[in-house]
Amino acid sequence: MKEIMEQLKPFIGLSTSQEVACDVVERGAVRRYAQAIMYEDEIFNVPCDRNAKFGGPVAPPLFATHMFRRPFGTSDPIQANANNPDFDGIVAATSSSGLPELTPLKGFALLNGGSEIEFFKYPNHGDTVSVVSKYHDITLRETSKGPMFFVVVESSYSNQKGELLIRTRRTQIRRR
């Protein structure tokens, strides 16, 4: 495992260029999202007194973090892995926001270890959202369940005006 950790060290600090979400903040997508999290606040739906100070209808606080989906016409990872029994169903756009794959951890299971979230502004309907991410840290820890790698990815999400919407640090736990 220490050998793998050595192979992972060059990844620490690597960042993406700015990636722009393939779709703007769409009202229908906001509705599906709000219903899925069972938080159907009127501020996510239509103009109202309570979202006037936000400039009209907005999306839930974490919506921007899930906007980086596969653009139309790009290769389909689900079809590409249709015969791969080890494919876990995770698509890169939502696991590490465009960062290079941690090849030394290929085949390791992935669990969500936790997050730090700093929230500044709601995304408005119609906003274009972009993100810059980096591998903030990667560590190897011995746990009661064996050695595990803790991968911390920091992502900063902004709107088309350059206003910071939200900053996250997600910890991914990778284990055999």
Add this chain to the structure above:
Amino acid sequence: MTEKTERFFEDVQIGEELPVLEKGPLGTAHLMRWSAAMENWHKIHYDEKFAIEHDKLPGLLINGSLKQQFVMELLARWAGQKGWPWKASFQFRAMNLVGEKLRIWGRVVNKTEYPDYGVVEIELGILNDQDKESTPGKGMVALPYRNGKPLPYPFVPPVESVSAA
């Protein structure tokens, strides 16, 4: 809805408990709906055979990405119309399995005054039906003073605070 509440910094007491947010019981339909909404298809949330045989898990897991939505909702509801759910941090220390009902809780543990507004620190977590804690963490909610000015929007953190929770 509690979002219509107007909460001021002076009104908050250390030790005060936030209204518990209940979600579930969360079945496979909930998890599939969430997977579809965010367009991520991690099999451990809907493919039981994959979860158990491939990833050696005890069953289908409730998504951590869904649980963190509940944490933000707890803070946003409590912050009310004039406050701001500034920060949240939490660890997924234990798994929540499909079928569980979750209770998201919070308790005020500290208050800090800044020139333009106050910040309330909240201990929080997620309990299942068996009162097992899975997601311990903390939150920071900014609240205006009763006779103070409104919070800045977009939110501007207090000068002394630079980094994440």
